[in-house]
Amino acid sequence: MAASDADRSGARPWLLMSPALVAVALLLAVPVCFIAVYSFWLRTAVGTEQVGFYLDNWIEVLTDPFYRDILIQTLRIAAVSTVLCILLGYVPAYFIARSATRYKTLLILLLMLPFWISYIIRTMSWINILGVSGALNVFLLWLGVISKPLEILYNEGTVVLGLVHFLLPFMILNIYVSLDGIDVNLVDAARSLGCTGWQAFLEVTLPLSLPGLAAGSLLCFVLGAGTYITPMILGGPRDAMFANLVFDAIITQLDWPLGSALSLALLVILGSVVLVYNRFVGIGQLAKSFR
Amino acid sequence: MTGLRRIVTGWSLIRAFTVLVYLFMFLPVAVVVLLAFNANQFGSFPMEGISIRWFVELWNNEAIVRAFKTSMLLGSLTALVSATMGVLASLALVRYDFRGKGLITTALVAPILVPEVVLAVALLLFLRWLEMPKSFPLLMLGHVIFTLPFVLLIVQARLVAVRREYEEAALSLGANPVQTFRDVTLPLIMPAVFAGIIFAFTISFDDVTGTLFWKPGGVETVPTQIFAMLRNSISPEINALGAVMVVITVAVPLLGAALARRMAAALR
Numbered sequence: 064m065a066a067s068d069a070d071r072s073g074a075r076p077w078l079l080m081s082p083a084l085v086a087v088a089l090l091l092a093v094p095v096c097f098i099a100v101y102s103f104w105l106r107t108a109v110g111t112e113q114v115g116f117y118l119d120n121w122i123e124v125l126t127d128p129f130y131r132d133i134l135i136q137t138l139r140i141a142a143v144s145t146v147l148c149i150l151l152g153y154v155p156a157y158f159i160a161r162s163a164t165r166y167k168t169l170l171i172l173l174l175m176l177p178f179w180i181s182y183i184i185r186t187m188s189w190i191n192i193l194g195v196s197g198a199l200n201v202f203l204l205w206l207g208v209i210s211k212p213l214e215i216l217y218n219e220g221t222v223v224l225g226l227v228h229f230l231l232p233f234m235i236l237n238i239y240v241s242l243d244g245i246d247v248n249l250v251d252a253a254r255s256l257g258c259t260g261w262q263a264f265l266e267v268t269l270p271l272s273l274p275g276l277a278a279g280s281l282l283c284f285v286l287g288a289g290t291y292i293t294p295m296i297l298g299g300p301r302d303a304m305f306a307n308l309v310f311d312a313i314i315t316q317l318d319w320p321l322g323s324a325l326s327l328a329l330l331v332i333l334g335s336v337v338l339v340y341n342r343f344v345g346i347g348q349l350a351k352s353f354r
Numbered sequence: 355m356t357g358l359r360r361i362v363t364g365w366s367l368i369r370a371f372t373v374l375v376y377l378f379m380f381l382p383v384a385v386v387v388l389l390a391f392n393a394n395q396f397g398s399f400p401m402e403g404i405s406i407r408w409f410v411e412l413w414n415n416e417a418i419v420r421a422f423k424t425s426m427l428l429g430s431l432t433a434l435v436s437a438t439m440g441v442l443a444s445l446a447l448v449r450y451d452f453r454g455k456g457l458i459t460t461a462l463v464a465p466i467l468v469p470e471v472v473l474a475v476a477l478l479l480f481l482r483w484l485e486m487p488k489s490f491p492l493l494m495l496g497h498v499i500f501t502l503p504f505v506l507l508i509v510q511a512r513l514v515a516v517r518r519e520y521e522e523a524a525l526s527l528g529a530n531p532v533q534t535f536r537d538v539t540l541p542l543i544m545p546a547v548f549a550g551i552i553f554a555f556t557i558s559f560d561d562v563t564g565t566l567f568w569k570p571g572g573v574e575t576v577p578t579q580i581f582a583m584l585r586n587s588i589s590p591e592i593n594a595l596g597a598v599m600v601v602i603t604v605a606v607p608l609l610g611a612a613l614a615r616r617m618a619a620a621l622r
């Protein structure tokens with residue numbers, strides 16, 4: 064009976080999945096394999112590509128100090144943003160998880176709101192605040208603290224600020240999901256065994272919330288390291304990130320083989336971060352914030 | 355007594371910190387909306403009175419209206435295609451057992467984990483190699499790829515909670531699989547399908563990373579239009595456009611949530 068059941072359903076799931084599978088295969092899997100091949104081609108002086116197996120792009124990407132410096136800068140910006148998200152996000156996540164139900168619903172609804180508000184609007188909103196004629200400068204001038212506007216925009220700090228502003232909701236949500244799943248009795252048990260509130264937090268709550276913290280950090284780091292919009296809007300000319308190099312190679316210079324090598328390098332670096340995470344935490348944790 | 359007071363102050367510190375973090379998340383956006391009503395012609399502080407002139411100018415700006423229509427069409431089509439694919443695939447993944455399920459789940463969710471810029475370059479180069487020019491349908495298919503995983507995750511989570519017995523009852527009463535899906539399964543998972551559609555619409559409506567690579571020449575969506583306008587400098591018009599975007603991207607999901615709740619209530 065079981066066997067005939069399996070027989071009957073044999074083709075059906077594949078039929079149901081075929082549109083999605085074909086789409087992912089044709090629009091993602093094949094193209095990614097394709098840029099792997101393309102990265103070994105060569106761009107000639109006349110602007111056409113030389114088909115073949117050349118290591119030139121890869122040698123350039125891996126040895127040129129220009130690319131290495133920007134890669135380090137990218138990883139640094141993403142890491143600093145992630146750490147700031149943890150520092151800013153843990154306490155609100157804890158507050159949401161432990162507050163009374165009616166506030167909780169409101170706080171979570173508010174937390175979802177930034178996901179819906181356009182990323183580009185949220186990023187450019189900082190120009191209104193930190194720009195030469197922005198809110199902060201106008202306020203300080205009015206107070207008389209400064210006599211001419213401060214130039215605080217368009218540097219690495221504002222890129223980090225923009226990223227933190229964009230990534231923070233992801234972090235809070237993931238930590239919250241983890242904290243909310245902790246049995247409150249465990250904390251009570253620790254307290255009744257003589258722990259202070261702080262000790263109970265350090266010994267029970269914090270360790271149990273680490274999976275959510277890790278999931279949030281992974282999302283923040285990968286999303287942060289892959290962006291090119293934030294540095295273009297809030298960064299100065301020297302604050303390019305790795306994805307800006309890809310954009311530049313493909314859209315501005317039309318050097319497709321070099322762009323392929325650069326984007327593949329980014330994929331390998333961020334992919335290995337995901338693999339390390341999957342080895343220690345498991346990808347399943349990320350899916351929990353969708354329930 | 356001192357212990358109690360310490361707990362109380364500890365909690366109020368946590369609350370104060372939370373309020374500050376929420377302000378950090380929302381204040382800049384509030385400033386955009388505020389400045390959109392600024393009568394001052396440079397769109398900066400100090401405010402010189404309330405005016406809706408920038409909204410009128412938006413309405414009269416042909417490029418922006420065109421970008422707006424493009425974004426609406428793109429978002430709607432993306433959401434429909436993505437939801438159809440996502441629902442069918444979720445049915446297969448939740449309702450059937452077959453070999454390689456884990457691998458296929460990973461493959462279908464993979465677009466979330468691939469940096470969007472890599473996705474964008476890969477698809478663009480592949481199409482170039484096929485000698486297919488950039489076009490609106492291809493832009494939409496690009497959007498389908500990175501919205502599909504979200505629809506899949508949302509619908510799957512709901513489908514797992516729908517008991518098989520309902521479907522089996524319909525089947526044993528003589529309904530064929532298509533009828534069973536249409537009359538039993540689909541109504542039960544409708545809130546999730548709806549949530550998926552709205553999620554996909556918003557992601558597509560918002561996207562700039564992939565769209566800048568894929569859009570055909572001359573076609574602009576609202577975010578790429580804003581991006582192009584930002585190249586010059588920030589203007590009150592951008593703030594007004596931002597305010598409109600905020601209203602749409604916030605109102606659509608809220609309306610959707612209300613509708614979904616009503617649908618769920620009607621089912622009970």
